[in-house]
Amino acid sequence: MLKPIDRPDGIVVIFYRQFLLKFINLNGKGRKTMGQKLRRTIFHPKHIALKANMVEFGGWDMPLNYAKGIIAEHIGTRTAAGLFDVSHMGRFIVRGPEALPFLQYALTNDASRLDPEKTGAQYTLIPNQKGGAVDDAFLYRFKNDEYLLVVNASNRRKDLRTLRATLKRFPGAELIDRTSDLAMLALQGPRSADILSGIITGKLPGPARNLVSTARLNGTEIMVASTGYTGEPVCFELFVENEHAWELWDKLVSGGAMPIGLGARDTLRLEAGLPLYGHEFGLDPENREIPILACPAAKPAVVFTGRGNFRGETALKKQALSLERIRRNEPGDASDLPRLIRAIAITGRGIARPGCRIFKDDRCVGYVTSGSMIPYPVFAGENPLPTGEHRLRPICLAYIESRIAVGTELLIDIRGKSTEGSVVSRHLRSDTAPYSQPVIFTKK
Numbered sequence: 455m456l457k458p459i460d461r462p463d464g465i466v467v468i469f470y471r472q473f474l475l476k477f478i479n480l481n482g483k484g485r486k487t488m489g490q491k492l493r494r495t496i497f498h499p500k501h502i503a504l505k506a507n508m509v510e511f512g513g514w515d516m517p518l519n520y521a522k523g524i525i526a527e528h529i530g531t532r533t534a535a536g537l538f539d540v541s542h543m544g545r546f547i548v549r550g551p552e553a554l555p556f557l558q559y560a561l562t563n564d565a566s567r568l569d570p571e572k573t574g575a576q577y578t579l580i581p582n583q584k585g586g587a588v589d590d591a592f593l594y595r596f597k598n599d600e601y602l603l604v605v606n607a608s609n610r611r612k613d614l615r616t617l618r619a620t621l622k623r624f625p626g627a628e629l630i631d632r633t634s635d636l637a638m639l640a641l642q643g644p645r646s647a648d649i650l651s652g653i654i655t656g657k658l659p660g661p662a663r664n665l666v667s668t669a670r671l672n673g674t675e676i677m678v679a680s681t682g683y684t685g686e687p688v689c690f691e692l693f694v695e696n697e698h699a700w701e702l703w704d705k706l707v708s709g710g711a712m713p714i715g716l717g718a719r720d721t722l723r724l725e726a727g728l729p730l731y732g733h734e735f736g737l738d739p740e741n742r743e744i745p746i747l748a749c750p751a752a753k754p755a756v757v758f759t760g761r762g763n764f765r766g767e768t769a770l771k772k773q774a775l776s777l778e779r780i781r782r783n784e785p786g787d788a789s790d791l792p793r794l795i796r797a798i799a800i801t802g803r804g805i806a807r808p809g810c811r812i813f814k815d816d817r818c819v820g821y822v823t824s825g826s827m828i829p830y831p832v833f834a835g836e837n838p839l840p841t842g843e844h845r846l847r848p849i850c851l852a853y854i855e856s857r858i859a860v861g862t863e864l865l866i867d868i869r870g871k872s873t874e875g876s877v878v879s880r881h882l883r884s885d886t887a888p889y890s891q892p893v894i895f896t897k898k
Contacts (some may be wrong), residue, residue, distance in 0.1 A: 465742060484486045495541035496637050496699045497522050504713060512607030514542040517715040525717035525844070526830045529544070531684060533831050533840040535643040537703070537711035538719055540683075540691070544610030545632045546617070549600035550627030557601060559621045559764050561593065562746065564582045564757040568595035570788075573668030575679045577755045579735075579746055580605070580613060585769030585790075586743035587611050587735040590752070596666050596677045602693070607730050620765070631775045635700035639692045641711055642684040642722075644888035649709040650678070650690055661887065663689070671705065674698040683719065685726025687887035725828050725892070727751070727797050727851065731822045734795050738853055739809050740821075747773040748853065749795045780856050793820055797881050798864065800825075800894035802847035802873035812852055813872070821857060822866065825850030828881075830892040838891070847894070850879050 492515040501508065506517035517539070519527060530536055548557060557565040563578035574595050580588040589609040594602040604651030605613045610633065615893050617629055641650060651658055656806070660680040667677045674694065682689030694702050707713065720730070729735055729749050731737070738744050745751050748772065756770055776788040800806055806825035832843040854864070860879050863873040876895060883891040 455686065461545070469686060493542070495539055496696045497539040497541060497639075497703055498838070500700070500703055500713075502595070503812070506713075506715060507677070511716055512542060512610075516542055517713070519715040519717045520713050520818050522712075524715070524717040524721065527712065527714045528721050529831050529844050530712040530831045531643045531686065531714055531718065531722055533644065535641060535645040535649050535711045536684070536714040536718070536722075536734070537638040537706050538642065539634075539698075540640050541638045542607040543633075543638060544605040544607060544613060545636050545693075546603045546605070546614075547600055547630040547632050548603060548627060548843040549630075550626050552624040553601060553628070555762075556621065556624040556627035557593065557603075558761050559623065559643060560617060561591070561750075562756045562764065562766070562770065564594065564599065564761050565590075565595075566595060566761065568593065570595055570598060572841075573664050575664040575681050577751070579594055579752060579755055580616060581746060581764070581766030581770065583766050583769065584686075585745050585747075585766045585773055586819060587731065587733055587752075588616050590735055590755075592681060594666060594677075594679055594681075596668060596679075596820060602677075609731060635696050637694050637696050637858040638707070639681055639694075639699075639702065641690045641692065641706060642682045642686045642688075642714075644686070644688050645710060646686075646688045646690055646886075647709055649706060654678075654703040654707055656663060658690070660688070660690075671698070671702055676700070676702065683726075683728055685728065685882045685884050685890055686722075687884050687890060696843050704806050720824075721826055721828050722827060724824050724851065725830070725849065726884070726890075727880055727882065729851075730824060733808060734851060734853075738793075738821065738823075744775050744793075744795075744853065745791055746770060747777050748791055748793060748856075753777070776856075788856055791856050792851045795823065796848050796852055796853050796854055796860075797878050798822075798866070798875045799865070799878045799881070800850065800873060800875045800895050801863075801864075801895065802875070804866075804868040804871065804873040806850040806852075806873070810850075811867045812854055812868065812875075814855075814858065814862065820852055820854030821862070822850045822852045825852075830894075833889070833891065838886075838889070840889070847892075 501517040508517045561578045563576050575703045592607045626697040654669040659665035659667045666679045679691045681691045771792040776791040806822045810822040812820045831840040862877045
C-alpha cells in the first residue's frame with residue numbers, strides 16, 4: 455500500500471527551495487526579475503506591498519509566491535479561498551455581425567452554444583491545420599452582442615497574429631485586445647461564494663460550472679464566471695475595468711481570500727490534471743507536435759456537429775476516430791494519436807520532472823510533461839472536513855503510448871535512477887462540493 459507521505463519540516467523547506475529554482479528556469483519562463491523591462495498588471499503594487507517573490511513569466515513581472523509559501527497557498531485554496539492575479543492572460547473582445555462565424559471557424563468548440571442566461575463560458579482551443587494547438591483558451595459571452603476570449607500570456611502575440619490573419623475571411627468581425635485595460639482575477643476554493651456574495655450585489659453564477667452573470671460592487675460592473683484553473687468545485691473568474699480593480703482586490707482580501715502566486719497555481723492545476731501550454735500542448739520532448747485530442751481535457755472542447763467547417767477539422771476528426779478505437783480497446787489504426795496525456799502516481803522515491811523518460815518492459819514509452827511534489831489537506835469525518843493537517847505526494851502528468859491502460863505499472867527515469875509509478879485515472883475529485891478531494895493511489 456502506498457502510504458500518504460510525511461516529510462520532516464526541514465526537508466519540506468529544502469524541497470520547495472529546489473522547486474522554486476526548477477520553476478523559475480522552466481522553458482525560459484519564470485526567471486527571477488533583475489531589472490528586465492517587463493509588463494506589470496494593475497495589481498503589481500499589491501504584490502510588492504505583500505513582499506511577494508516576483509519572477510518573469512510570459513513577459514510579465516508576476517508573483518511566484520507570497521510570505522507563507524507555496525504549500526500554505528495550495529492548502530489555503532483547497533480548504534478556504536485563494537485569490538489569483540491572472541491579469542497577465544490575454545483578453546480579446548470579439549464583436550460584429552460576423553463574430554460568431556469567425557469564432558466557429560477559428561476555434562474548436564461550438565460558440566453558438568453560449569448564452570449569457572444559460573451556459574455562458576466554454577473551454578476551447580485555437581487549432582492549426584494539422585490538429586495541433588496554437589493555444590488553449592476560454593471563451594465567455596457576458597453580453598449578447600460580444601464575446602470575450604482569454605488566452606495564455608506567453609502566446610498572446612502569436613494568438614493575435616493567428617486570429618487577425620483569420621479575420622480576413624470575416625470582414626464583419628472585429629477583434630480588440632483589451633489585455634491592458636480589463637483586469638482579471640480568479641477566486642477559487644470552498645469559501646469563495648461566501649466571500650464574493652458578501653461584497654457584491656447581484657446573482658452569482660453557479661453552482662454549475664461555465665455559467666456567467668454581471669454583478670456590481672458599489673455600482674461598478676463586475677463580470678463573473680463560474681470557471682477556474684484549479685479543479686475547485688467552487689470557482690469564479692472576475693473581470694473589471696482597471697480603474698476599479700484595486701477596490702475589488704481589497705474587498706476580497708478583507709473578506710478572507712488569500713493571495714496566491716504562480717507556484718501554487720501550477721501545483722493546483724497539476725493536481726487537477728489540467729493542461730499547461732508548452733507541457734501538455736505544443737511540442738513534445740522529441741520536438742513533435744502533441745495532437746489536441748491527446749489531452750483528455752480537450753475532448754469536450756472539440757465539437758464537430760451543428761456547425762460549419764473549421765480550421766484543423768480534418769485532422770481532428772482522424773484523431774477522434776483513433777481516440778474512439780483506443781477507448782473501446784479495438785484493434786486497428788490509431789496512428790493519429792500515438793500517445794496520450796495520462797496521470798501517473800509516483801509510488802517510488804523521487805520527483806518526476808518534465809522530460810523524464812518513462813519505460814515499460816525496458817522500452818521508452820513516453821515522457822513526463824508536468825510533475826512535482828504536491829501538498830494535500832487531510833480530511834476526516836462522515837462528511838469529510840479538513841483537519842488542518844496536510845501531507846505531500848509526488849505526482850505527474852505524462853505523454854505515453856496510447857494503448858497503455860489505467861493501472862499499468864511503469865518505471866520513470868529520474869536522474870538516472872528508476873522510480874516506480876502507476877497510471878491512474880485522476881489525482882483529484884471535483885464532484886465533492888464544496889471541497890475537492892485528493893485521490894490517493896493505493897498499490898495492491
